[in-house]
Amino acid sequence: MTIHKGCGVSGLSVTDGAISGVQLGDGSNVRSEMSCDILLVGIGVLPEIALAEAAGLDAGNGILTDYHYQTNDADIYAIGDNVLAEGRGDVRIESIHNAQYGAHYIAARFTDSALPQEEAPWFWSDQYDRKLQSAGLVPAPSEDVVQISRTGRKEGSLSVWSYHRGVLRSVESINDPQAYIIGKGCLEKGLSPAMDDIANPAFELKSLR
Secondary structure (H helix, E strand, O other): OOOOOOOEEEEEEEEOOEEEEEEEEOOOOOEEEEEOOOOOOOOOOOOOOHHHHHOOOOEEOEEEEOOOOEOOOOOOEOOOOOEEEOOOOOOOOOOHHHHHHHHHHHHHHHOOOOOOOOOOOEEEEEEOOEEEEEEEOOOOOOOOEEEEEEEOOOOOOEEEEEEEOOEEEEEEEEOOHHHHHHHHHHHHHOOOOOHHHHHOOOOOHHHHO
16 A cells, blocks of 8 residues: 655546546646546545634634533534534544434533433444444554454454553444444443453353443
8 A cells, every 4th residue: 555645636537437547736736647446535524613713612623612512602502523522532523423412412401401321432334234333432552552353253243342551442343233232331331341351252241231
């Protein structure tokens, strides 16, 4: 794999109605072209904060709020993918569940109702015959992070348990709903199963319930 830095896409080449190449430019007159069979475009990387800044709200890598989604303006709350809420992780959480939870949380506070139950951040995606699920926030790689792969009960199933300084931070799974559900429960209860147990294929995850 080759990573090209300091250049942008200046154009696309099309052959017989299909994309056949990507034209690269570095901001000068220098141009190069890379042939391709598939073009994958990543969008939505940067949060949209123009409206928040125009309203005088604190923003950076997202609209900044406190734990209750309140901005520095006491009359304005913010939820969704472009919000960085204090105490809810050091990254923006971009998921349907997070947006829905924020709406429920604020509605409950406004109506003096019971707050929704706190949950570990969770994500999922169906990719053909593979179901991807994850709970928690995967820690950035470092010498303090240990990731343990565990084969599931069904053929082709797998889970990855990430620990930071011995504390469970996330569980990712492929076709392994048991690992996902039990791992999510551990995160929400503040439990960190022994890493040796998780690494042991004979260990029964259901004992953690």
